[in-house]
Amino acid sequence: MKIIIPGGTGQVGTVLARAFHGDGHEVVVLGRSSKPAAWRVVQWDPTALGEWAKELEGSDVVINLAGRNVNCRYTWKNREEILQSRVVSVRTVGQAIARASRPPAVWLQASTATIYAHRYDAVNDERSGVIGGNEPDAPKAWRFSIDVATAWERALDEASAGGTRKVKMRSAMIMSPDRGGIFDTLLALVRRGLGGTAGDGRQYVSWIHEHDFVRAVHWLIEREDVEGAVNLSSPNPLPYKDFMAALRRAWGTRIGLPATRWMLAIGAFLMRTETELVLKSRRVVPGRLLQEGFSFKYPDWQKAAEELCTRWRLERIP
Numbered sequence: 001m002k003i004i005i006p007g008g009t010g011q012v013g014t015v016l017a018r019a020f021h022g023d024g025h026e027v028v029v030l031g032r033s034s035k036p037a038a039w040r041v042v043q044w045d046p047t048a049l050g051e052w053a054k055e056l057e058g059s060d061v062v063i064n065l066a067g068r069n070v071n072c073r074y075t076w077k078n079r080e081e082i083l084q085s086r087v088v089s090v091r092t093v094g095q096a097i098a099r100a101s102r103p104p105a106v107w108l109q110a111s112t113a114t115i116y117a118h119r120y121d122a123v124n125d126e127r128s129g130v131i132g133g134n135e136p137d138a139p140k141a142w143r144f145s146i147d148v149a150t151a152w153e154r155a156l157d158e159a160s161a162g163g164t165r166k167v168k169m170r171s172a173m174i175m176s177p178d179r180g181g182i183f184d185t186l187l188a189l190v191r192r193g194l195g196g197t198a199g200d201g202r203q204y205v206s207w208i209h210e211h212d213f214v215r216a217v218h219w220l221i222e223r224e225d226v227e228g229a230v231n232l233s234s235p236n237p238l239p240y241k242d243f244m245a246a247l248r249r250a251w252g253t254r255i256g257l258p259a260t261r262w263m264l265a266i267g268a269f270l271m272r273t274e275t276e277l278v279l280k281s282r283r284v285v286p287g288r289l290l291q292e293g294f295s296f297k298y299p300d301w302q303k304a305a306e307e308l309c310t311r312w313r314l315e316r317i318p
Contacts, residue, residue: 001221002059004104006030006044006093007066011181012110012174016063019214028055030066046089053096056104061221062164063108064093067152071277074144086152094159106165106221109156113172113206113233113284115149118142120202123237125287126170126229142276153229165227167220172206172233172284174213175304177312187312190248196256201241204283206233209298209308216286219294231286235299240278243301250305 003020005013008029017039021027027039030052034041044052046066056062066089068081090109097103116124117132124130132138133146153168175183189195208216216232238246248256286294298304 001061002026002028003061003063004028004030004055004059006046006062006064006089007110008063009033009035009041010065010069011176011178012171013065014178015174015176015210016065016214016217028059030055046085046092049092049095049099053099056096056100058102059104061106061108062093062097062104063110063217064090065110066090066093067110070145070148074141079144083148083151086148087155090152090155090159094156094161097159097161097164103162103164105224106167107156107161108167108169108217108220109153111153111156111168111170111229112145112149113170113231113282114145114280115153115170116282116284118203118280119283120204120281123283123285124231125285126231127287129231129284129287138280139276142280145276145280165224167227168229169217169220170229170231170233170284171213172208172231172237172282174210175207175308176210177308177315183308184312186244186247187251187309190244190251190253190256193253193255194257194259195244195248196258197241197244198259198278199240201239201244201258203240203279203281204237205240205243206237206282206284207243207301207304208233209304212296212298215297216289216294219289223292226288226292230288231284232289233284233286234301234304235285235290235296236301237283237285238301246302247305247309250302250309 003025008017009031017027017029021039029041030044031041034043042052067086070082072078117130118135118138133143156166173182
């Protein structure tokens with residue numbers, strides 16, 4: 001297959017490109033700058049059509065991951081960049097697909113499990129899940145993430161892509177041992193003795209092991225009858241307190257200092273990020289994947305954390 005990955009120079013794009021390239025597929029990553037890689041990286045402008053659009057001719061799959069990193073302070077400027085980088089890139093990719101004489105068969109569009117409500121009482125799947133934004137116990141500042149996610153998906157719905165099948169990948173946190181990823185960040189806390197409870201620790205963490213994420217993307221490509229929103233997450237989200245305890249066990253340490261809400265607020269300010277990334281309860285399950293018989297290699301966090309810690313050690317420690 002020929003697979004085009006707009007915005008694929010980050011961690012998630014690297015996970016996918018590495019896997020597809022390793023399987024012998026032709027991978028073309030579209031990035032703002034050309035970076036050395038085992039696959040082809042083509043420079044693109046996500047705000048306008050250009051020579052890069054020719055790469056879509058005769059391609060089989062487009063996986064659009066473009067969007068500014070949300071791990072930052074939500075200043076007005078950053079908010080605008082986060083929103084526009086997602087919506088505009090979707091529109092541009094849609095225009096390129098619409099103009100192609102031989103368009104791709106499927107367009108997999110990044111979305112996020114953050115679109116669902118902050119809740120503890122029940123799981124969020126694609127059928128019965130509650131879209132967030134009106135929770136009485138969630139800070140008003142968290143509404144921004146919901147607005148971005150819904151605008152992102154609406155842009156895909158509005159894009160004219162002819163016969164190209166469109167899928168919204170509502171992904172949970174993708175866990176891989178790569179530098180700078182979410183697992184690397186969480187493990188850094190554990191290694192420093194800081195990986196304890198955050199807030200009251202009841203907030204649910206939704207996650208997916210990178211191998212299952214790649215397998216699920218393969219599944220979405222192959223399943224010609226699947227379109228619309230699909231949750232890409234483990235079937236077993238768990239409270240933050242239990243999530244970090246399992247990670248400490250996997251690493252082999254018992255110490256994990258807790259952090260109260262005010263401590264998190266100070267830390268987030270100093271690290272120029274937002275506490276929402278830690279405190280929002282994301283109790284998301286992959287209803288459609290499970291219903292269709294998708295089998296997870298790492299359905300439970302303890303085994304996943306052990307595998308990830310082993311690989312992290314092999315890649316970092318001589």
